[in-house]
Amino acid sequence: MKPFTYERAATPEQAVSSYAARPGARYLAGGTNLVDLMKLGVERPEHLIDVSGLPLDRVEHTVDGGLRVGAAVRNSDLAAHPAVRRDHPVLSQALLAGASGQLRNAATTGGNLLQRTRCPYFQDTSVPCNKREPGSGCSALHGSHRDMAVLGHSDDCVATHPSDMAVALAALDAEVELLGPEGRRTVPAADFHRLPGDDPHQDTVLRPGELIVSVTVPPPPAGARSAYRKARERASYAFALASVAVVLARAQDGTVRHVALAFGGLAHRPWRARTAEELLTGAPLTTEACSRAVEAELAAARPLSGNAFKVSLARSLAVHMLTALAEGGADGTSPQRA
Amino acid sequence: MNDHEVPAGPEGPQGPGGPDGSAPLTVLGAGVPRLEGWDKTEGSARYAAEWTPPGCAYGRPVPATVARGRITGIDATDALAMEGALAVLTHENAPRITEPDDATLDVLQDEWVPHRGWHVALAVAETPETAQAMAEAVRIEYAEEPHDVRIHDDHPGLYQPDEANGGAAGATSRGDVESELAAAHHTVDVLYAIPPLHNHPMEPHAATAEWTEGPEGARLVAHDSSQGATPVRDTLAALFSLDTARVTVVSEHVGGGFGNKGTPRPHVVLAAMASRHTGRPVKVVLPRRHLPFVTGHRAPTLQRVRLGADAEGRLTAVDHDVVTHTSTVKEFVEQAAVPARTMYASTASRTRHRVAALDVPTPSWMRAPGEAPGMYALEAAMDELAVELGMDPIELRLRNEPDVEPQTGKPFSSRRLADCLREGARLFGWADRDPRPGVRRSGDLLIGTGVAASTYPALLAPSTATAEARDDGTFHVRINATDIGTGARTVLAQVAAEALGVGPQAVRIDIGNSDLPDAPLAGGSSGTASWGWAVHAACTELRTSGSSVATVDTTADVQAREDYARHAFGAVFAEVQADTVTGEVRTRRLLGVFAAGRILNARLARSQFLGGMTMGLGMALTEHSSIDRATGGFVETDLASYHVPSCADVPEQFEAHWLAEEDPHLTPVGGKGIGEIGIVGTAAAFTNALHHATGVRHRTLPHTPDRVGADLRVPAR
Structure with missing residues (x-):
């Protein structure tokens, strides 16, 4: 590990100005990912600005009935928050599907959004990786493919974004509030992460020095149900092979009034399924219609040699969750054990 | 089973001793809590890494970044310029050691790189952080050569070894298997595959070595994370040409090993070299990510099993053919065909291992080597034969119980497999089982049950x-x-x-x-x-x-012991559910019944059996390593990506039972050994249960959603 300096910021403004003054600075919150990457030599910051003690650790109600979640709110606290559980089960379920109890106790809302891919080649400094070292090449492109992207990837990067929470936030039309050297701005959660293109070094649309201060979740559409479902090869502490977040509200006549569908584990960012949503909105919610819509969305998939299963898995998950929510049955949790 | 042979339950007999301080009759067998x-x-x-003698320095190995080649240049200038840097050991300056019997210990002696991750240098510094920074700063040039890391069943390098692990014969043959197969009423001819697997004990390998020179010569003391301090001492003494009396190795507490601390490992050799070189005590703690490359793995196996049976289900032919890999460093042959020599009576039998030496890290002992992978294939094939015959799989096994060990003709010292199967069937409720596959549905879940036999030799x-x-x-x-x-x-x-x-x-x-x-x-x-x-x-x-x-x-x-076939036996029963939405397979119930001689501590024995079965669960459902063909390295190198089972994977209905077994041919103490049998057969029990649940045979481990879901999920329109 390379030597670094450390400071504890007192206010968000101070954190941002410190960042601007110190080249090679990084914000540190729960440290569940950044510290690991520092140990591996993937991240080599000169200076750490600890933002975990900033007064950003509260979940507040907004005037319109939504929630403003401070960036330093711990994942386990957010998952357990009564308003989250009541109004946005998809978010609570997504949080609880992530990591382990110990990690959720430490990880923050802002840090969760900014966690890096778990692509093994990204974490191994002895092999090329365009995300870690721009221009060096992509070892995963001809490497082990099973956990890689099927949507939106490029020849420069086939990594996936690992967050569960971010998938739920994308489906909830949440907004990420940023504070930077040039002031405040807001970015939709669904647009916060980017596709790799020819610049996979950039995970997000964050500008240099910008700090996440909060995430705002709008009030749920009237009558909406929501749920998150994640497929993984062990029952806890495993990243998604594929996951789906669904928010659904139906009109009196049973047609779809509002639908939001987002996939995790398939792409370099949470994959908001706009094509499927457009096909479903205003239509009667039949299994047939769900299948058609989800397949239209996944027609864009370009699986690699080892991960075609992700397309059928995502299709199955989405159709199942849409129809189950329509029937009022799905709570989105993993299947019950005996 | 006789009435008086009630199996001791998980709690077992308890006895704190008589009021007058006299020994309780149940002192051996009682569930005494562990002393430490x-x-x-x-x-x-204190574990090996927690011994820090005054003046202790820290060593960090540098792994090779090519899969085959020669070191052509080393530049340690930047590393040695760091504050607190003490030394960079390489083949150019490391102490010479006597050529070891185990070539995986022949580190820093020449410029050859036999596989990715081989340690090519050791950075030594005042702090572990500096040592790590130095290790990253050492620049090594290689003349890389093409490498081959992919085993397959027509690999041109395959040969039949004289011996497999444990001194077992590389091949055996009894009777005419081909004729019996041709004449059999029923046959099974199937191919099973198991990926590379890793031991990953909780405590990474670590050693603190202190080399001192005195008037009586050199003395070496090492605290090592090892399964055997005596062999480590003997090895260090041989490598450094010391009398064994001048070497002390301490392994007071060890945080698991599962085989990969069973032989001396390079970290303790490096620590001793560095201490000798620097004159300081030196501690070497392997990072988790180094373990897969230098502490062994279970080699992948491709296993073809052919069974022939007559109309009544009596085996006429058993043919078990195993293909596996070893490294170019030393030959280690996973003896997966060995249990077929013990398990079932048959008219004819053939077992064979073939191995190819590839540019891969060296495989070694992992969690019941031989028996765990071999019994996976044999016991899954027995289930396939039972289905073919339309016979209950327990009945099929009972019909093929041998009077003597089939391959050797030796009498068994004791063999209670049949009792384990019957008692397990009673406890599990097997009699109520509907044998039809793929018919039990609960919502999105398909549910099934399976059984497999287990065995492990009673070694001494x-x-x-x-x-x-x-x-x-x-x-x-x-x-x-x-x-x-x-x-x-x-x-x-x-x-x-x-x-x-x-x-x-x-x-x-x-x-x-x-x-x-x-x-x-x-x-x-x-x-x-x-x-x-x-x-x-x-x-x-x-x-x-x-x-x-x-x-x-x-x-x-x-x-002087008499010549008996000595083995523990058991039966494992599993109930699984397969999710038709995702292909996720989870465990609903798991139960094992074992006959392993005298059980010496009920509490600890239960933990051993449950732990072994949990490893079997991992082998069946979650654990796999893969080798990247381009880099030649293992892909899954941490506990986030190498999926040992989590607590949430273990079912609430999880039981270990054992039968009272008096075996006069063991030792005066009477136990057969229980550390590994729990894993054996468990993966097959899951595999057989998965077929019962879904109606689809899955023969490649583990049963992950990418494989299982393909047959279950709604097909594309």
Whole structure:
């Protein structure tokens, strides 16, 4: 590990100005990912600005009935928050599907959004990786493919974004509030992460020095149900092979009034399924219609040699969750054990 | 099963001792809590990495970044310029060592790189952080050569080894398998595959070595995370040309090993080299990500099993053919075809191993080597044959119980497989099972049950031990046994107490130090039997001789044993659910019944059986490593990506039972060894249950959603 300096910021403004003054600075919150990457030599910051003690650790109600979640709110606290559980089960379920109890106790809302891919080649400094070292090449492109992207990837990067929470936030039309050297701005959660293109070094649309201060979740559409479902090869502490977040509200006549569908584990960012949503909105919610819509969305998939299963898995998950929510049955949790 | 042979339950007999301090009759067998349990709980039990002598320096190995080649240049300038840098050891300046029997220990002796991750340098510094930074700053140039890391069943490098692991014959043949298969009423001819697997004990390999020069010559003391301090001492003495009396190896507490600490590993050699080179004590703690490359793995196997049976389900042919890999460093052949030589009666039988030496890290012992992968294939094939026959799989196994060990013709010292199957069937509710596959649905879930047999040899090695009577009426037992988390320390105290006729509180036991009387390593589920015999004999001699000290060596006793086939047996029952939405397979129930001789501590035995079955669960459902063909390295190198089962994967209905088994042909203590049998057969029980649930045969482990879901999910329109 390379030597670094450390400071504890007192206010968000101070954190941002410190960042601007110190080249090679990084914000540190729960440290569940950044510290690991520092140990591996993937991240080599000169200076750490600890933002975990900033007064950003509260979940507040907004005037319109939504929630403003401070960036330093711990994942386990957010998952357990009564308003989250009541109004946005998809978010609570997504949080609880992530990591382990110990990690959720430490990880923050802002840090969760900014966690890096778990692509093994990204974490191994002895092999090329365009995300870690721009221009060096992509070892995963001809490497082990099973956990890689099927949507939106490029020849420069086939990594996936690992967050569960971010998938739920994308489906909830949440907004990420940023504070930077040039002031405040807001970015939709669904647009916060980017596709790799020819610049996979950039995970997000964050500008240099910008700090996440909060995430705002709008009030749920009237009558909406929501749920998150994640497929993984062990029952806890495993990243998604594929996951789906669904928010659904139906009109009196049973047609779809509002639908939001987002996939995790398939792409370099949470994959908001706009094509499927457009096909479903205003239509009667039949299994047939769900299948058609989800397949239209996944027609864009370009699986690699080892991960075609992700397309059928995502299709199955989405159709199942849409129809189950329509029937009022799905709570989105993993299947019950005996 | 007779009425009086009620299996001891998980709790087992308990007995704190008589009110007058006399020994309870149940001292051996009682669920005595582990003696060092509190020390481990409060953190005062010290592991190898927690010994920090004054002036201790820290070593960090540098792994090779090519899969095959030659080092052509080393530039350590930047590393050595760092504040606190002490040395960079490479093949150019490291102490020369005597060529080891185990070539994986021949580190820093020449410029050849046999596989990715091979240690090519060691950075030594005042702090571990500096050592790591130095290791990253050492620049090494390679002349890379093309590498081959992919085993397949027509690999041109395949050959038939003379011996497989454990000294087993590379191949055996009995009768005419081809004729019997051609004449059989029913046949099964199937191919099973198991990926590379990794041991990943909780405690990474670590050693602190202190080399000192004195008037009597050099002396080396190493605290090492090892399953056997005696073999590590002998190896270090040989490598550094020291008398064994000048070397002490301490392995007082060890955080698991599962085989990959069973042989000396390069980290302790590097630590000793660095201490000798720098004149400082040196600690080397392997990062988790180094473990897959330098501490062994279970080699992948491709196993073809052909079975032939007559109309009544009696086996006429058993053919087990195993293809696997080893490294170019040394030959290690996973002996997966070996259990077929013991399990079932058949008219003809053939078993064969073929291996190719690839540019891969060297495979080694992992969690029941041979038996775990071999019984996966054999017991899954038996299930396929039962389906083919339309016969209950337990009945099929009962019909093929042999009178003697099939390959050798030796009598079994005891064999209660049939009782394990019957008792397991009763406890599991097998009689109510509907044999039809793919018909039990609960919502999105398909549910099924499966059974498989398990076996593990009752191995034994010579050991020494000393027992001493103290003036205060207590006893001091000394033996270089190793407790790798199994509870060996506690069980040996119980063995001593029973032999001495006292309560366990009257016994002090010292283990885990090579200055103690020599003992074999904790491996092959043989530790308790081997050490227990020596402890029992020393204590018995102490009591009968009237002297105050007794030392015994069981070598002659071990060699004089009659020629029996000695194996533990068991039966594992699993209930699984397969999710038709995702292809996720989860465990609903898991139950094992074992006959492993005398059970010496009910509490610790239960933990061993449950732990073994959990490893079997991982082998069946979650664990796999893969080798990247381009880099030649393992892809899954941490505990986030290498999926050992989590607590959430283990079912609430999870039971281990055992049968009372009196076997007069074992040792005076009477146990067969229980460390590994729990894993054996478990993966097959899951595989058979998955077929029962879904109606689809999955033959490649593990049963992950990418494989299982393909047949279950709604097909594309």
